[in-house]
Amino acid sequence: MRSLTVAVPRPPVALYVHVPFCVSLCPYCDFVVYAGAAARGPRARVGPFVEALLTEIRLRAHAADAAFGAGRPPLQSVYLGGGTPTLLPSASIGAILDAVRDRFGMADDAEVTIEANPGVDERGDAMTLAASGVNRLSLGAQSFDPVLLRRLGRRHRPKDVIDSVEGARAAGIASVSVDLLYDVPGQSLESWSATLEAALDLGVDHVSAYALTLDDPDAEGLTGPTGDHLPTTTGARRWRERARPDQDDDRAADQYRLAVDRLAAAGFRGYEISNWARPGHERRHNLAYWTREPYEAVGPGAHAFDGVTRRWNGARLDGYLGALTEGGSPASLPPGGAEQVATTSAAFEATILGLRLRDGIDSADAEAGPLGPHLAWAVGCGLVERAGDRVRLTTEGRLLSNELFVRLM
Numbered sequence: 001m002r003s004l005t006v007a008v009p010r011p012p013v014a015l016y017v018h019v020p021f022c023v024s025l026c027p028y029c030d031f032v033v034y035a036g037a038a039a040r041g042p043r044a045r046v047g048p049f050v051e052a053l054l055t056e057i058r059l060r061a062h063a064a065d066a067a068f069g070a071g072r073p074p075l076q077s078v079y080l081g082g083g084t085p086t087l088l089p090s091a092s093i094g095a096i097l098d099a100v101r102d103r104f105g106m107a108d109d110a111e112v113t114i115e116a117n118p119g120v121d122e123r124g125d126a127m128t129l130a131a132s133g134v135n136r137l138s139l140g141a142q143s144f145d146p147v148l149l150r151r152l153g154r155r156h157r158p159k160d161v162i163d164s165v166e167g168a169r170a171a172g173i174a175s176v177s178v179d180l181l182y183d184v185p186g187q188s189l190e191s192w193s194a195t196l197e198a199a200l201d202l203g204v205d206h207v208s209a210y211a212l213t214l215d216d217p218d219a220e221g222l223t224g225p226t227g228d229h230l231p232t233t234t235g236a237r238r239w240r241e242r243a244r245p246d247q248d249d250d251r252a253a254d255q256y257r258l259a260v261d262r263l264a265a266a267g268f269r270g271y272e273i274s275n276w277a278r279p280g281h282e283r284r285h286n287l288a289y290w291t292r293e294p295y296e297a298v299g300p301g302a303h304a305f306d307g308v309t310r311r312w313n314g315a316r317l318d319g320y321l322g323a324l325t326e327g328g329s330p331a332s333l334p335p336g337g338a339e340q341v342a343t344t345s346a347a348f349e350a351t352i353l354g355l356r357l358r359d360g361i362d363s364a365d366a367e368a369g370p371l372g373p374h375l376a377w378a379v380g381c382g383l384v385e386r387a388g389d390r391v392r393l394t395t396e397g398r399l400l401s402n403e404l405f406v407r408l409m
Helices: 046-068 090-103 126-131 146-151 158-171 189-201 234-246 249-265 284-290 317-324 343-356 363-368 372-380 395-399 401-408
Strands: 014-019 075-082 106-116 136-142 175-182 206-211 269-272 275-277 295-298 303-305 309-313 336-340 384-387 390-393
Touching: 014 046, 014 090, 014 284, 046 090, 046 295, 046 317, 075 090, 075 284, 090 106, 090 126, 106 284, 126 158, 136 158, 158 175, 175 189, 175 249, 189 249, 206 249, 249 269, 249 275, 249 395, 284 343, 295 309, 343 363, 343 390, 343 401, 363 372, 363 390, 372 384, 372 401, 390 395, 395 401
Parallel strands: 014 075, 014 295, 075 106, 106 136, 136 175, 175 206
Antiparallel strands: 206 275, 269 275, 295 303, 303 309, 309 336, 384 390
């Protein structure tokens, strides 16, 4: 594609911070998470982790200074994800953000997001979060159906989501988002509709709606010593085996169409396949990913990209802590891996990521790039459409995007 003819490393515009702790592990979750005693109690590893994370922030910033000079631009966004970052003590969250400001710099209008579970003992203190600079809260609501929440292994109840949103508003957090799941076993179209209505009744600014995916990172070879995933637990594997037969592609399609229609009617713009926002509340951090902007990342399992090379930290907490806190003097960067993105691969990636966005890709790039040989077929099947000088997915195209993207590859 024309924009990918010359690729050079660029300084990061965004930073992802992975906090790998949860009170309990949801059986469908494939994120890097350590639950139970590692997260709370006398054997908790939160303290050593924060110490290691602050060291990694310093080391990554030093590497960025060496590569791009001290005059590199400040970050436009910072995203604390997990896991449940709000399980960290308030002072630790403040220290992390202070370290990021000091070593990377933050633009005055930077988007600073933190993920939270809505439970009373998990969501943190909104006032303290706001005081530390958080201006966007992303809540893992998943559903407003108490039966489905229990089925998903969630600890919170619908009322906790309501209280979390109200607390964020009272604290002055400017943007509030909820994550929702559809194609959940036992979830009717009526139940999904009620969840959407409950989210809209709360007056949230952003909705992410994801089809429940039950992957197998072990089979995909992602869980080795330096892999970016943890092995799937026996209990989670059994839960997924029971859940898969109760998923239904046609029901999922109906649920997705309902979300498209209902959110649009409420004034939300579907700016990406799985994301809708009120004007001005699009998730700027993820837009950096989707537009292939360079981003830095710290924490176990976190991925970074400089425009040429994709790098990841290993998911194993022992290796992470060993390198950054137990390795003595001087501390070393954690184990992980890296791969250079070839020009051809970058073209495929830019096409797929661009098509995920509402605005799609430039028509000339569509015709000259990986989509070109398939463009007439995709238009004829109603999967993509031309809109001025852009080519973008239709609603049906979004539903069948994986099939289209496999054809491109």
